[in-house]
Amino acid sequence: MTRLRESPTARGALLCGLIGVLVALAWSVIIPPLQVPDEPQHFAYVQEVAQTGTLAGAADEQPISSEFGAAMSALRFSRTVGNPTGRGPWEGRDEWRLKRTLSEPRSASDGGGRTSASPQPPGYYLLGAVPYLVADAAGADILGRLQAVRLLSVLLAGLTVLFTFLFVAEVLPGRRVAAAAGALAVAFQPMFGFISGGVTPDNLMFAAAAALFFGLARAFRRGLSLRLALGIGAAIGIGLVSKQTFTGLVPGAALGLLILLARLPRERRLRLAAAAAGPAVLPLLVYAGLGATVWDHGLNDPGSAASPVVSAGTGQAPTMSGRIAYWLQSYLPRLPFLDDLIPGKVPAYNIWFKAWVGYFGWLDYRFPGWVTGVALGVWAGLLALLGRAAWAGRSVLGRCRGELVTYALMVLGLTIVIAKPAYEYRLQTGFAFEQLRYLFPLLALYGAVIGLVVTGAGRWGREVAVGIVGLAVAHTVFAAVLTIGRYYA
Amino acid sequence: MKRSVAAVLAVVLVGIGVGLAAILVHRDERVAGSSNAPAIAFIGDIQPGSDLCVTGRRVPAGTAVLRTVIGTYGRPSARLSAELTGAGRAVAQAPAAERRNGVTDFVLEPEVRAERRNVRVCISNASPARVALAGLPSQDPKLPGTPAFSWYVAGERSGASLVPKVIDRGGAARGGGSAWFVVACLILLGAGVGALAWVARGVRE
Numbered sequence: 001m002t003r004l005r006e007s008p009t010a011r012g013a014l015l016c017g018l019i020g021v022l023v024a025l026a027w028s029v030i031i032p033p034l035q036v037p038d039e040p041q042h043f044a045y046v047q048e049v050a051q052t053g054t055l056a057g058a059a060d061e062q063p064i065s066s067e068f069g070a071a072m073s074a075l076r077f078s079r080t081v082g083n084p085t086g087r088g089p090w091e092g093r094d095e096w097r098l099k100r101t102l103s104e105p106r107s108a109s110d111g112g113g114r115t116s117a118s119p120q121p122p123g124y125y126l127l128g129a130v131p132y133l134v135a136d137a138a139g140a141d142i143l144g145r146l147q148a149v150r151l152l153s154v155l156l157a158g159l160t161v162l163f164t165f166l167f168v169a170e171v172l173p174g175r176r177v178a179a180a181a182g183a184l185a186v187a188f189q190p191m192f193g194f195i196s197g198g199v200t201p202d203n204l205m206f207a208a209a210a211a212l213f214f215g216l217a218r219a220f221r222r223g224l225s226l227r228l229a230l231g232i233g234a235a236i237g238i239g240l241v242s243k244q245t246f247t248g249l250v251p252g253a254a255l256g257l258l259i260l261l262a263r264l265p266r267e268r269r270l271r272l273a274a275a276a277a278g279p280a281v282l283p284l285l286v287y288a289g290l291g292a293t294v295w296d297h298g299l300n301d302p303g304s305a306a307s308p309v310v311s312a313g314t315g316q317a318p319t320m321s322g323r324i325a326y327w328l329q330s331y332l333p334r335l336p337f338l339d340d341l342i343p344g345k346v347p348a349y350n351i352w353f354k355a356w357v358g359y360f361g362w363l364d365y366r367f368p369g370w371v372t373g374v375a376l377g378v379w380a381g382l383l384a385l386l387g388r389a390a391w392a393g394r395s396v397l398g399r400c401r402g403e404l405v406t407y408a409l410m411v412l413g414l415t416i417v418i419a420k421p422a423y424e425y426r427l428q429t430g431f432a433f434e435q436l437r438y439l440f441p442l443l444a445l446y447g448a449v450i451g452l453v454v455t456g457a458g459r460w461g462r463e464v465a466v467g468i469v470g471l472a473v474a475h476t477v478f479a480a481v482l483t484i485g486r487y488y489a
Numbered sequence: 490m491k492r493s494v495a496a497v498l499a500v501v502l503v504g505i506g507v508g509l510a511a512i513l514v515h516r517d518e519r520v521a522g523s524s525n526a527p528a529i530a531f532i533g534d535i536q537p538g539s540d541l542c543v544t545g546r547r548v549p550a551g552t553a554v555l556r557t558v559i560g561t562y563g564r565p566s567a568r569l570s571a572e573l574t575g576a577g578r579a580v581a582q583a584p585a586a587e588r589r590n591g592v593t594d595f596v597l598e599p600e601v602r603a604e605r606r607n608v609r610v611c612i613s614n615a616s617p618a619r620v621a622l623a624g625l626p627s628q629d630p631k632l633p634g635t636p637a638f639s640w641y642v643a644g645e646r647s648g649a650s651l652v653p654k655v656i657d658r659g660g661a662a663r664g665g666g667s668a669w670f671v672v673a674c675l676i677l678l679g680a681g682v683g684a685l686a687w688v689a690r691g692v693r694e
Contacts, residue, residue, distance in 0.1 A: 008693055015687065022680040029673035030659075079525030079625070085639040086525040090658035092604070098662050143662055180692045184684050462689070463497045469688050470501025473681035477505055480677055481512055488658040489519065489651045 012176055013165040016183040020161030020196075021154055023187050023476065027197030028150040030480055032088050032487050033143050034077055035361050036198025037435065041117035042125070043199045044068055046149050049122065050129035050136070051109035055297040057118035065111035071142045074101035080487075081362045088487060102141040117201075119301050121287055123241035124201030128152050149199045156203040157196030161187045163210035164447040170217040171448050178454040181465035182447030188472035189446075190358055190479030195437045201243045202437055208239035209249060209441035213407075216256045220403040224260040229272040232257065233279035239441075241283040248417030249441060252410030259402040318424055326426070327419035330434065341426065353379075355436035358479050363435070365486045367478075378471060382453045385464065389456030407445060414441055490690045498689045502682070513652075516645040522549030524638040526625035528558040532634030535569075535620045540613035543636055548573060548580065548608045552601040553643035554594050555583065555610070557636060560621035561590040567616040571595040575608045585615045600643055610638065 034040050044064040045056040051065070064072070072078075074097055080086040089098045128149045135148035165183035172178045186192060195202055212235035219228045236253055239246035257276055261269045291297040316322065325338040333346050344350045357375045359366050390397065397404065418438045425433035450468060457464035490498075524546065535541045561567045570585035583595035614620050624636040660667025 012692060019680050019684050022676050026673040026677035026680070029669055030677075076525055079527075082529065083523065083525060083527030083637075085520050085523035086527065087520075087522065087658075088661070090661040095661050102662070147663075174694065176694055177688065177692045180688050184688065188681065188684070460493070462491070463493050466494055466497045466501065466685060466689050469685055470497070470504070473685060474501065474505045474508065477677065477681060478508060478512075480674070481509070484655055484659070484674075485648075485651075488655045 008176060009166070009169050009179075012169070012180055013162045013183075016165040016180060016187065017158040017162030019184065020187040021158035023193050024154040024157035024196035025151075026480070027193045028147065028154050029197075030483055031194065031197045032080075033075060033146050034072065035080070035487065036195060036200060037362055037437075038117060038200060039198045040064065040068075040072060040077065041115040042201060043146055043149065044111050044115060045117050045120070045122075045125045046128035046132055046199065047108060047145075048112040049125045050132040052112060054112065055118070055122050055125070055291070055295045056112050057114050057297055057301045058112050059114060061113035062111055063113040063115045065106070065108050067106040067108040067142055068111060070101050070104070070106055071098075074098040082364045084365055084486065090488065102143060108142070114302065120201055120243055121241040121284075121299075122295075122297075123238060123283065123287075124152075124204040124243075127204065128199065146199060150197060153196055153198060153200065153203040156207045157187075157192070159207040160192075160196075160203075160210045160443060163207065163214045164444045167210065167214040167217050167444040168447045168451040170214060170221060172451050172455055173221075175451065175455055175461070177462050177465045178451035179447075181454045181468050182449075182451035184469045185450040185472045186443050186447050188469070188476040189356075189443075190476045191355065191360075191436050192440060192443065193476055194360055194479070194483075195440070202440065204242035205239055205246050206440050206443060208235050208242055208246065210444045211235040212239060212249065212253055213410075213444035216253065216260075216406060217403070219260050220256070220400070220406075224257075224264060224272055226272060226275055229257075229275035230279055233276035236276075236280040237283040240280070241287050245414070245417055245438060246441065248414035249410045251413045252406050252408070255409050256403070256406035259406065316427055318427055322427075323420065323423050326423035327416060330419050330422065331415055341423070342432075351432065351434045352436060352439065355434075358475075358482070359436070360479065360483055361486065365482065367482060382450075382468070385453045385456035386449060387456070388458075389452040392456070393452075411442060411445070414439070494689050498685060501685060505681075513649040514647055516647050518554075518644075519642050519646045519651065521552045521640040521642045522547070523640065524624075524635060526635035526637045528623035528637035530623065530626050530634070531560050531621040532624045532626050532636065533622055535612060535614040535622060537614055537617050537619060540611045541622060541636075542609055542611040543633075544607070544609045546573075546608045546610050546638065548601050548605045549640050550602060550604045551642045552581075552597065552640040554596055554641040556592065556594050556639040556641055557612070558591060558623035559588060559593050560623065561616075562618060562621070564616075564618065565590060567614065567618070567620045569593075569595075569620065570613045570615065571597070572611045572613070573597065573601070573605075573608050574611075575605050580605055580608055585613070594641075610636075612636075 047065055047068060048054065048056045074089060076086070076089055080088055089095050131148035131152050132145050135145040140148065161183050164186045165179050168182035169176060169179035212232060215228055215232035215235055219232065232253070236250060239249065261273055264272065288299055291299065322339070322341065326341045328335060328338060329342045329347050330351060331348050333348070334340070342351070354372055357367055357372045418434065422433035425431070453468065454461045454465045533541060555571055559567060559569070566587040566589045568585055569588045571583040573580040573582065581597040581599055581601055583597050612622065622636050624634050626634040656667045656671060659670030663669055
């Protein structure tokens with residue numbers, strides 16, 4: 001505790017983490033039940049784990065329990081999702097019917113079938129079973145238990161913000177204002193807040209990814225110690241059992257570890273390699289072992305969405321060249337030599353930037369179009385400051401080549417992992433698959449970009465930091481107002 | 490705190506305050522309720538001279554406008570009327586008039602003051618060509634889908650006038666009632682102000 005009091009960095013990280021918790025807590029109460037994307041599937045998985053001790057995905061079970069199905073129906077879930085004028089059962093007989101449904105005894109353990117979430121590894125769901133069971137023991141109805149599991153996501157959001165602060169403080173040493181601005185820009189990013197307020201394993205993945213970035217950054221600056229090797233390994237291990245998407249970060253992290261090990265004296269390399277590899281693979285091995293022996297749940301079990309690619313959307317079968325073209329188009333301006341696979345001149349602007357501004361709920365409401373224009377103007381200014389910072393620090397960047405290559409490979413890996421199912425989904429359905437949250441394992445880098453912008457402002461750094469955090473706070477406050485209007489007005 | 494930092498902080502806080510105030514005083518058309526069926530596809534045609542009726546609709550209190558989505562097969566508009574009946578008596582109606590393709594409104598006379606249940610809603614087509622109605626298709630192809638009807642109150646209302654309703658609804662089906670919802674909103678604002686104050690003067694380099 002004394003050390004904590006004496007370390008301004010630790011205090012700053014804790015404060016940012018606390019702010020992250022408060023923001024996510026507010027979102028978790030404001031968002032009506034099940035209105036975070038895929039929340040029903042994820043909560044059904046948590047319920048199955050908590051009630052039966054087994055994982056979801058059994059071919060002969062119904063996807064959700066009778067209790068949960070009745071609650072979803074009483075919440076008018078299917079008629080609210082995708083229907084901007086649809087409202088929940090908040091008044092009169094509808095509310096009475098919901099309360100009556102919640103109080104009626106129904107089986108909570110007859111779910112556990114295949115859903116789009118059931119192929120996912122169980123890390124988040126095992127953790128979620130704890131608040132679920134605590135709330136259950138306290139006599140909470142199913143919506144109370146859902147809120148209890150949401151609180152797990154809230155705490156994980158705090159960890160993501162905390163590790164983002166530590167990461168930015170590490171890559172920009174001595175610039176705690178920059179670290180604070182970076183971490184708070186994450187905490188007040190409304191799409192992050194929205195996801196943090198719901199039941200989804202993404203939140204565990206975000207926290208693990210932020211911790212991984214912090215561990216690597218610290219090791220690149222201070223050398224790989226036993227503690228850091230264990231920490232980096234643990235972050236990888238937890239991330240791998242949180243969500244399959246995390247695999248995209250692993251090749252880059254592995255390269256980073258190899259670079260760090262190569263800098264050590266030969267006699268320490270094996271020991272620290274083992275220290276990192278152990279916690280990195282142990283959770284996955286335990287999952288695979290229990291899956292094969294106890295849970296009957298393989299690493300590649302199919303979900304409800306799994307089906308052969310039948311080319312209903314475009315009449316094309318997936319090809320390797322198509323995958324590469326789709327991946328490039330998802331992130332870069334349209335290149336003249338590539339087939340048009342995604343509509344629009346700059347698909348990345350439509351897919352990612354507009355979603356950064358806000359595409360809430362089950363992607364059924366957003367800010368008016370002019371807000372995107374304002375955001376574009378703000379980012380033009382921020383990028384100018386970023387360029388200034390990069391130019392001023394070019395000599396430092398040159399010394400960090402190994403670290404930068406590591407992060408670049410992590411970004412590359414994640415984008416490839418996202419683009420693969422996105423390409424197949426678009427061929428199948430003609431619709432977009434991508435959501436901004438898929439990039440949130442890179443939130444620590446987003447925080448670092450904001451930190452660099454503050455650094456680029458030179459002696460006006462604190463003013464710019466206040467401006468950026470202020471814009472982020474305004475962004476979140478108005479997103480919350482938009483959300484309240486969508487569901488309750 | 491440096492004056493320039495205080496100035497930025499003041500601009501931000503005033504901006505947020507002005508934005509919130511603008512939302513509260515802004516007058517706009519407001520939803521009274523909906524059929525909770527999104528307009529995701531055209532669910533059927535109304536032939537010339539015939540009508541499409543749905544029964545068992547709930548019409549919320551204060552409804553003065555029925556909004557739906559129509560498809561006119563290339564024509565700019567179609568001549569349609571609407572009639573709402575309940576317990577064998579007329580509840581409200583909108584006379585035949587040209588309705589534009591896409592999102593279209595039926596202004597109802599008289600306004601439905603109290604909530605009505607089990608209302609029959611009929612849309613009649615007085616055009617020489619068929620008109621498609623949008624809504625939620627049925628899972629069973631033998632059954633008709635649900636038309637997407639949204640009900641709007643008369644005129645425009647300010648955001649402030651909705652606050653009591655929003656607070657009441659935000660507390661529905663929660664153990665702590667509306668208090669939790671209000672506290673959550675205050676926490677969000679408090680976290681924002683606290684974070685700004687800390688960045689402005691608390692963080693030491």
